[in-house]
Amino acid sequence: MKMVERREHDGAWWGRDPTGAWYRWDAASSGWDGPLAPPWPPEPPPLTPEEEAIVAAAMATAAPLDGPPMNRVDGWWNRTFPPFSKKRLVFGLAALPVVSALQELVIWGVGWKPSLPRYLFVCIAGGVMLATAFLPGMREMAERLQRARGNRSPWPWRREPASERPEPPLPPIETNFGRDFLVALPFAVVIILVMSLTVSGPGGTFAPSALVTNAVAAVFAAALVALRTSVWGLALFSIAGGLLGGVFLVLLSAMTFSDPGGDFLVGWAIGSVLLFLYAFPMWRWLRHLEARGFRLPMWIVMGGSVVLVSGSALMFVAEH
Numbered sequence: 001m002k003m004v005e006r007r008e009h010d011g012a013w014w015g016r017d018p019t020g021a022w023y024r025w026d027a028a029s030s031g032w033d034g035p036l037a038p039p040w041p042p043e044p045p046p047l048t049p050e051e052e053a054i055v056a057a058a059m060a061t062a063a064p065l066d067g068p069p070m071n072r073v074d075g076w077w078n079r080t081f082p083p084f085s086k087k088r089l090v091f092g093l094a095a096l097p098v099v100s101a102l103q104e105l106v107i108w109g110v111g112w113k114p115s116l117p118r119y120l121f122v123c124i125a126g127g128v129m130l131a132t133a134f135l136p137g138m139r140e141m142a143e144r145l146q147r148a149r150g151n152r153s154p155w156p157w158r159r160e161p162a163s164e165r166p167e168p169p170l171p172p173i174e175t176n177f178g179r180d181f182l183v184a185l186p187f188a189v190v191i192i193l194v195m196s197l198t199v200s201g202p203g204g205t206f207a208p209s210a211l212v213t214n215a216v217a218a219v220f221a222a223a224l225v226a227l228r229t230s231v232w233g234l235a236l237f238s239i240a241g242g243l244l245g246g247v248f249l250v251l252l253s254a255m256t257f258s259d260p261g262g263d264f265l266v267g268w269a270i271g272s273v274l275l276f277l278y279a280f281p282m283w284r285w286l287r288h289l290e291a292r293g294f295r296l297p298m299w300i301v302m303g304g305s306v307v308l309v310s311g312s313a314l315m316f317v318a319e320h
Helices: 049-061 072-080 086-109 116-133 138-148 177-205 208-226 231-241 243-255 263-291 298-319
Strands: 005-009 012-016 022-026 031-036
Touching: 086 116, 116 298, 177 208, 177 298, 208 231, 231 243, 231 263, 243 263
Parallel strands: none
Antiparallel strands: 005 012, 012 022, 022 031
């Protein structure tokens, strides 16, 4: 059952399906009970445009719930450019080329060579990322992210202060490996091809052996994306990244004129373990957010990755 919103109330988790019905999570049966009437008051009717303008003007100068009072500059900024408004988007898109030009000026001032491809890449990629943040539904995503944030440690064995109220167990994340794999696979193929063309050129990319290698790499990358909420996905990522540890020990043995022997396997194991321990808190935090309802569409995440990789490749080719 797909839930578009999750909410914790009095120690129990509630979920809302696309039709608007609410269900309560039953830990004993590991399923959703319902549809049920939620225990909180019904949502008020939507505000009119005039009421929204009054509320926005009031919130622009109001003090945050968990922070100091808002100063005059922040109050003027939020009144003039309200959050998630077209005015703020236009201001960001207009300021981005100026800020990028100042960056190139600083690079030139410290003695490095300025780069027109880098300037264009920063402007285009930054503009795409700014525009993505203003897509329909992103405001709701930001509200979900704000509700999902917490101060609990990602390491479950660390002690929490006694004054903090224990959180109820999170409901499971509804995942569909086949669907996520099929959505991520075309983007992964494009990313692998762009990287291979940048490094090896057309001749090395479309050779039979290279095509097989690129296909395996694309399938592996799409599987990792589909398994992002599972600890097995993190383990596979750590094993793949741990190869660098093995290569490092082999190079270190070659530099010291010693026999590598089993250094590659030892370095691989050490690199995999260290990468797993380093990435586990971030993976746990992201999974915590997704379990609470914050989930970006797959096509935005993978499409943004394609834009960044393609832009970086074009900048590399233009520079070299």
